[in-house]
Amino acid sequence: MPSFDIVSKTDMAEVDNALNNIRREIETRYDFKGSNCKIELADPAITVHADDDLKLKQMHELLQTHLTRRKVDAGVLDYQTPEKSAGQSVRQTIIVRQGIDKELAKKLVKQIKGSKIKAQVAIQGEELRVTGKKRDDLQDVIAFCKGLKFELPLQYINFRD
Numbered sequence: 331m332p333s334f335d336i337v338s339k340t341d342m343a344e345v346d347n348a349l350n351n352i353r354r355e356i357e358t359r360y361d362f363k364g365s366n367c368k369i370e371l372a373d374p375a376i377t378v379h380a381d382d383d384l385k386l387k388q389m390h391e392l393l394q395t396h397l398t399r400r401k402v403d404a405g406v407l408d409y410q411t412p413e414k415s416a417g418q419s420v421r422q423t424i425i426v427r428q429g430i431d432k433e434l435a436k437k438l439v440k441q442i443k444g445s446k447i448k449a450q451v452a453i454q455g456e457e458l459r460v461t462g463k464k465r466d467d468l469q470d471v472i473a474f475c476k477g478l479k480f481e482l483p484l485q486y487i488n489f490r491d
Contacts, residue, residue: 332465334489336458338430338482340406345426346371348396376424386420403483429456445474
């Protein structure tokens with residue numbers, strides 16, 4: 331029986347490369363001269379330290395630009411609320427999401443089953459396994475999922491006949 335998996339994985343090596351490029355750009359940009367702006371990676375999360383809200387927004391733009399250059403979808407970033415540090419400085423934690431959480435998986439299963447495509451969907455941890463009798467049904471599921479608007483980028487892997 332043909333099957334494939336729906337996953338959401340982020341290449342953390344590419345995220346690290348993007349952060350290294352951002353650090354280099356912060357050192358050379360004129361508007362960041364003399365500021366205490368920095369960006370750090372602690373495996374599932376990114377911590378951004380900025381002097382003020384304007385610099386924080388500039389760091390967000392840098393982050394999205396450099397991730398897009400490295401072929402990482404910026405939709406994997408989950409911005410937490412900024413925290414005030416000493417003086418006017420701001421600190422923000424940005425979580426890099428890996429895998430499909432339970433709520434999103436349930437919504438996805440419900441929508442696939444509601445589409446009347448002849449395929450079975452099973453939640454397996456942080457991924458979904460889709461099986462069907464015909465290959466065309468599975469391709470219809472992929473096309474249907476691509477048409478849905480989710481904030482999390484999805485990948486379709488392990489397509490087996």
